[in-house]
Amino acid sequence: MIPFRFLHAADLHLDSRFVGLAQLPQAVRSYLRESTFAALGRLVGVAVEEKVDFVVISGDVYDVSDASLQGQLRFQEALRELAGQGIQVYLIHGNHDPLDGPRLNMELPAGVTLFGAGEPGQAVACRRSDGTELAVISGISYPTAKVTENTALRFSRKPGSSLFHIALLHGNVDGDLQHETYSPCTRKDLIGRGFDYWALGHIHKRSILHERPAIVYPGNIQGRSVKETGPKGCYIVDVNEEGHTALRFRELDTVRWQVKEIPIDGLADEAEWTNAVERAVEEIRDELPQLMSVVRFRLTGRGNVHRLLSEKGAAADLLTELQRREAVRAGQQRYAGLVWTEGFSVETGLPVDRERLVQEDSFLGELLRLSGRSGQTQDGLEDLLSAALKPLMENRELRRLLTAIDGDDKRDWLRSAEELGITLLSGAEEAARTGSRHQVHGEEAAEDPGMPDTLIGNSADTGSGAEEW
Structure with a gap:
């Protein structure tokens, strides 16, 4: 088998909405909107830099609800850039960009293969340098948004071919409950079809489900909510003479989402807590100086600061100030190193001896x-x-x-x-109430015990009801 290299990406979601960030300055909003396009540009750059022979894209290039003209034109531009470098592209459409969804009727550039619906189509990928045949690529697109059939069972190897076989499938393997169960299948289904590499899409968290054959989710190329944390990008896949694969992840995102924990244990007062949050912001800025970061702080642990967070609005006040500071940076077009605090998840409690409580009868x-x-x-x-x-x-x-x-x-x-x-x-709340009356100068303030897990920010990350733009 001739060694070769290809790039595997999925779930581009070009120009799609970001969740939970409705109250943004215009400068930050514009930068975030551009981030999916910036990730696409990086994808093209990585393909050229790595000298890949071809690229496979496993569905959800767009979102049907957000299939903007700009998104489609930018994708066409990227395809033309790859074609200009002699890099073939093989792609399918998924549940967010099915074949019956609204889009421009534009002719694909030379060297781009779009697999249709029905039975999986097949194409032969060739080496860039001399046109030598390298791999048989099969793929199937979604005809409509909801495909509940196990379409993996339709795939089969090309009879009599000794080439490396790649299958493009947009689906839910082993029932990941975080995503819709479209084109549901199991690892056993995929392993039994005789393919050498399953180029998957649909699940936004990258993972290698199996090594031989390789069954791979690259994840999406740009995170869009606090549920899509960590580096986002694509895989570079090297295939050797024996047909074995070696994968390297390449980051493509320009905006990185994080959830960072800040314990309140040992913090004496509001000033110490404020300093701890501000240090955390600067640590993120130092860690990722070339990216914009969007962070949700998880406030955990037990201590006296709990009452400030749950009842006195300290978290909301600090959130407003942190966002104001970053808005000033954005207004100066200083997006690299920008750290936007999306909100605080308050998961704190009053100081108690938990181990003693566990032993109580x-x-x-x-x-x-x-x-x-x-x-x-x-x-x-x-x-x-x-x-x-x-x-x-x-x-x-x-x-x-x-x-x-x-x-x-x-x-x-x-x-x-x-x-x-x-x-x-436990009685801790009543003890805290009694002590606090002296701090409000004898006034009998009406105080309701706050829920131990409260999100203070633009919107709760609950899926339905979260604000998008």
Whole structure:
């Protein structure tokens, strides 16, 4: 087999909306909107720099709801740049950009192959330098937005061909609950089809599900919400004489999303907490000086600062100030190193001796012991929540929403329930109330115990209802 190299990308979502950032200065808004196009430009640059023989794109180039003229023209421009370098492109459309979706009727540049719907199409990719045949590429596009059939079972190797075989599939492997179960299949389905590399799209978190054959999600090329954290980009795939693959991830994003934890344990007052947040902002700026960062701070732990956060608006006030400072930088067009605080997730509690409470022969002690046992394993967590949520599961719409919640969110629910139980049942809240009356000069302030997990920011990251633009 002739060694070769290709680039695998997916989920470009050009010109799509960003979630949870409605109240933005115009300068920051414009920069964010341009970020998906900037990532596309970097993709072209990486393909040229790496001297790849061809590029595969596994669906969701656009979002149907946001299929702007600009997005389509910029993609055409990128395809022409790749064609000008002799780099072939093979692509499919997914659930966000199905073949029946609105788009311009533009002729594809030479060297670009778009696979249609129905049965998987096949094409032979060649080496850039001399046209030697390298690989058989198969792909299938979505005819409409909702494809619930296991389309992986339609794929088959080209009879009699000893070339490397690549399959382009936009689908949900092994039922990832964070994404719609379109074109659902299993790893076993893919392994059994005889292909050497499955170039997947649809799941925005990059992962290598299997090595031989390679089953790969590259993730999306640019994060667009706090649920899409970390580096985003594409894979460079080298195939050697034996047909073995070696993958290297290349970052393409210009805006990096993060969730950063700041414990309040040991912080004496509002000044110390403010300093801790400001240090964290500067650490992010130093860590990623060439990128814009969007961060949500998770405030965790126990301490006296909890009351400032939950009842006195300290987090909201600091958020406003942090955003004002970064807006000044953006107004000066200093986007590299910009750190935009998206919000604070307040997950703090009052100072209590949790270990003592766990040992207590009380309702709260039993609650904490049950929570501890259930949270040790995924099965234990599922059993506890299944029993607790059983009445809600009788409603079809609620059942659909609840089954889509991932394990991390379920653990957050359990932790929040623990904190609420401690706040309401330990007596710490009443002790804190009594002490605080002296701080308000004897006034009997009406105080409601805050929920232990509160998001202070532009919008809650809950999917439906989150603001987009």
